[in-house]
Amino acid sequence: MTASSCSLPMTAPEPGVCDDDARLGCRALGAASAGCVCCSLRFHCLSSDLAQSEVAQFSALVLCRRHLKDGQALYRAGDAFAALYLVRTGLVKSIVLNEGGREQVSGFYMPGEMVGVDGIAAGKHASDAVALGDTDVCVLPYERLEKLSHRAPAIDRHLHRILSKEVVRKQSMMLLLGSLRAEERIASFLLNLSQRFTARGFSACDFVLRMTREEIGSLLGMQLETVSRVFSRMHKEGLIQIDGKHVRLLSPQGLRRMIGN
Amino acid sequence: MTASSCSLPMTAPEPGVCDDDARLGCRALGAASAGCVCCSLRFHCLSSDLAQSEVAQFSALVLCRRHLKDGQALYRAGDAFAALYLVRTGLVKSIVLNEGGREQVSGFYMPGEMVGVDGIAAGKHASDAVALGDTDVCVLPYERLEKLSHRAPAIDRHLHRILSKEVVRKQSMMLLLGSLRAEERIASFLLNLSQRFTARGFSACDFVLRMTREEIGSLLGMQLETVSRVFSRMHKEGLIQIDGKHVRLLSPQGLRRMIGN
DNA sequence: CGTTGCGTTGAATAAGGTCAAATAGAGTGG
DNA sequence: CCACTCTATTTGACCTTATTCAACGCAACG
Numbered sequence: 001m002t003a004s005s006c007s008l009p010m011t012a013p014e015p016g017v018c019d020d021d022a023r024l025g026c027r028a029l030g031a032a033s034a035g036c037v038c039c040s041l042r043f044h045c046l047s048s049d050l051a052q053s054e055v056a057q058f059s060a061l062v063l064c065r066r067h068l069k070d071g072q073a074l075y076r077a078g079d080a081f082a083a084l085y086l087v088r089t090g091l092v093k094s095i096v097l098n099e100g101g102r103e104q105v106s107g108f109y110m111p112g113e114m115v116g117v118d119g120i121a122a123g124k125h126a127s128d129a130v131a132l133g134d135t136d137v138c139v140l141p142y143e144r145l146e147k148l149s150h151r152a153p154a155i156d157r158h159l160h161r162i163l164s165k166e167v168v169r170k171q172s173m174m175l176l177l178g179s180l181r182a183e184e185r186i187a188s189f190l191l192n193l194s195q196r197f198t199a200r201g202f203s204a205c206d207f208v209l210r211m212t213r214e215e216i217g218s219l220l221g222m223q224l225e226t227v228s229r230v231f232s233r234m235h236k237e238g239l240i241q242i243d244g245k246h247v248r249l250l251s252p253q254g255l256r257r258m259i260g261n
Numbered sequence: 262m263t264a265s266s267c268s269l270p271m272t273a274p275e276p277g278v279c280d281d282d283a284r285l286g287c288r289a290l291g292a293a294s295a296g297c298v299c300c301s302l303r304f305h306c307l308s309s310d311l312a313q314s315e316v317a318q319f320s321a322l323v324l325c326r327r328h329l330k331d332g333q334a335l336y337r338a339g340d341a342f343a344a345l346y347l348v349r350t351g352l353v354k355s356i357v358l359n360e361g362g363r364e365q366v367s368g369f370y371m372p373g374e375m376v377g378v379d380g381i382a383a384g385k386h387a388s389d390a391v392a393l394g395d396t397d398v399c400v401l402p403y404e405r406l407e408k409l410s411h412r413a414p415a416i417d418r419h420l421h422r423i424l425s426k427e428v429v430r431k432q433s434m435m436l437l438l439g440s441l442r443a444e445e446r447i448a449s450f451l452l453n454l455s456q457r458f459t460a461r462g463f464s465a466c467d468f469v470l471r472m473t474r475e476e477i478g479s480l481l482g483m484q485l486e487t488v489s490r491v492f493s494r495m496h497k498e499g500l501i502q503i504d505g506k507h508v509r510l511l512s513p514q515g516l517r518r519m520i521g522n
Numbered sequence: 523c524g525t526t527g528c529g530t531t532g533a534a535t536a537a538g539g540t541c542a543a544a545t546a547g548a549g550t551g552g
Numbered sequence: 553c554c555a556c557t558c559t560a561t562t563t564g565a566c567c568t569t570a571t572t573c574a575a576c577g578c579a580a581c582g
Contacts, residue, residue: 096436100521104436118432120425126432146421150414157407163424164381170431171379171387175357175365177438178482182570213529221439223571228530244529244579260361443538474561484539489562505547505561 035059044112044200045086045138047158054154061148062086062138068131074115076128081119083141087111090135091210094118095128095218105218107169108132108211110196117166132210177221180259185220186230187255190240194249205249296320305373305461306347306399308419315413322409323347323399329392335376337389342380344402348372351396352471355379356389356479366479368430369393369472371457378427393471438482441520446481447491448516451501455510466510 036042036059037052046055065088068074074085077097085092087109094115097103106127109115115137119125149156176188198204209216213231214224234240239255241248249255297303297320298313307316326349329335335346338358346353353370367388370376376398380386410417437446459465470477474485474492481488495501500516502509510516 096432098433098436098440098520102436102440102521104439106432106435117425118429120421121429126429146414146418150411150417153407153411156411156417159421160381160407160424163421163428164378167424167427167431168379168382168387170428170435171357171367172359173435174367174431174438175359175363177435178365178479179359179363212527218439224528225530225572226570229570232530259359260363473559485561486540486563487538489560490538493562 035062041086041088041112045114047154047161050154050158054152057148057152058155061140061144063141063144064139066137066139068092068135068137070131070133072131074129074131074137075119075125077125079119079125081116081123081125081142083139084117084119084145085115085129085137085139087113087115088136088138091132092129092135092137093132093211093215095130096126097128103218104221105211105215107173108219111200114162114166117163120163132215173219182220182222182226182230183233184259185222186216186227186234187239187258189216189220190247190249191252191255191259194252205252207247209245209247296323302347302349302373306375308415308422311415311419315415318409318413319416322401322405324402324405325400327398327400329353329396329398331392331394333392335390335392335398336380336386338386340380340386342377342384342386342403344400345378345380345406346376346390346398346400348374348376349397349399352393353390353396353398354393354472354476356391357387358389364479365482366472366476368434369480372461375423375427378424381424393476434480443481443483443487443491444494445520446483447477447488447495448500448519450477450481451508451510452513452516452520455513466513468508470506470508 035056036046037055039045042055046058050058066074066085068090074092075081077095089111092109092115093105094107094109095103096106109129115129116125118127120142145159149159176185180188193207193209194204197207212224213227217224217227220227231240231242234255235242237254239249239251239258241250296317297307298316300306303316307319311319327335327346329351335353336342338356348370350372353376354366355368355370355376356364357367358364370390376390377386379388381403406420410420437449441449454468454470455465458468474488478485478488492501492503495516496503498515500510500512502511
């Protein structure tokens with residue numbers, strides 16, 4: 001998972017430049033760090049059509065990383081927006097709160113996925129981001145990222161794509177919330193996780209849910225009891241095997257049929 | 262509404278350069294067109310902290326406009342992504358379809374709002390965009406926009422903000438769909454429209470819904486009958502006055518209280 | 523070993539969906 | 553101008569689904 005045994009050339013961060021450190025509560029990366037160039041997540045964080053030099057430039061952006069323990073917040077709604085984050089290990093959940101105090105999980109972010117883009121719009125975060133279990137993130141100071149993206153068109157384009165992808169993702173969550181029933185939502189959720197695990201080289205059909213039933217329910221717009229019941233029913237029907245947080249998809253095909261395809 | 266009597270200097274599109282015309286099905290703008298600099302929507306489309314020169318550069322991007330009649334599509338899901346669109350007059354609805362054939366309205370776009378950003382991610386549109394009533398849009402060829410944004414950092418930043426704002430918007434729709442009940446959804450919808458009308462200089466409490474009950478229901482994740490019933494109930498309770506598509510908010514305060522604030 | 527958080531399950535209830543029918547309005551063609 | 557058609561909307565009756573409330577099991581932890 002780590003990129004320790006890598007000795008490819010990279011642009012080292014200028015020493016002493018990381019005045020973001022204190023503000024962002026992160027630890028600086030020494031020149032020893034191999035950076036993005038040979039990070040195993042490189043092709044999740046970054047487009048494959050970036051030149052090596054661009055990857056190195058991007059890498060130089062990541063002045064520091066942050067480690068979060070279970071339940072610790074990366075940022076809170078209302079916090080000044082200073083950086084975007086790329087999950088390295090672990091899992092981050094993002095939570096939106098409306099004025100009426102109601103809150104909802106708006107997404108789970110896996111290694112290689114970017115957290116925090118909702119802060120760009122207003123210069124302050126619109127949601128909380130909280131670690132589920134031990135989690136590491138790379139910190140991308142936004143001002144530096146902006147400056148870099150003016151120099152490196154490919155990186156700018158990549159950023160646009162990431163932002164757009166987030167729109168598409170939320171849009172398909174809207175579709176799920178607005179027009180699927182409980183069973184279909186769960187099926188869709190499981191298949192989505194499966195697909196993302198696969199893309200990261202993990203088993204497609206056998207994984208552990210780091211989040212609680214309540215958090216799943218919150219994301220999918222249903223009560224935790226309903227989540228539990230649907231899991232139980234799917235289990236009885238032989239579609240999945242579920243033991244606490246450990247899930248095994250016995251019939252991905254059957255799940256796919258449930259959501260109509 | 263039009264910016265006809267404006268004679269400020271602007272960068273005219275180079276003649277003969279609009280080879281996008283045929284592809285995008287739009288008509289070219291003559292040099293006679295006043296462009297964005299004195300468009301009444303300027304401060305909706307564009308950030309107020311753009312310099313005049315930057316606005317002119319942006320304006321030069323808009324090589325053509327498109328007029329759409331009621332029900333006509335700006336693009337369809339799967340179409341190659343070539344441009345972003347800024348609504349000038351009228352209303353555009355965007356519709357997502359999932360694999361199972363289910364579809365849902367994912368947003369209504371008013372003058373000054375940008376349509377089409379979900380196409381950036383994959384290079385093809387993820388939704389349909391259809392005009393509700395006569396509608397005009399400005400066409401922003403995306404490749405040119407990208408090139409411009411490398412030359413003009415402020416425009417790039419503005420684009421990032423627009424994309425992020427779209428994420429925030431979808432995110433709050435997720436919250437609505439996942440945790441509000443029918444009445445609260447409608448209240449939220451009406452207040453949102455009201456706020457957007459206000460921002461455009463129209464009455465905050467007296468407006469016409471261009472969309473059908475079914476389209477409203479689709480956006481809000483409920484059946485058209487439920488939409489109708491909620492309108493009727495709100496009417497009885499003296500919160501709104503509703504006559505077909507004509508709405509008057511009698512107690513915006515009361516509506517706000519419904520969603521808990 | 524009691525406490526606490528998470529998960530499961532059951533029974534009663536409420537909210538919204540579905541089906542059906544009636545009405546209203548806009549647009550069309552005679 | 554009127555009859556006709558088509559679509560949008562409203563309303564009622566009934567039914568399905570998911571929520572709510574409550575009880576209980578289980579595992580981790582101090």
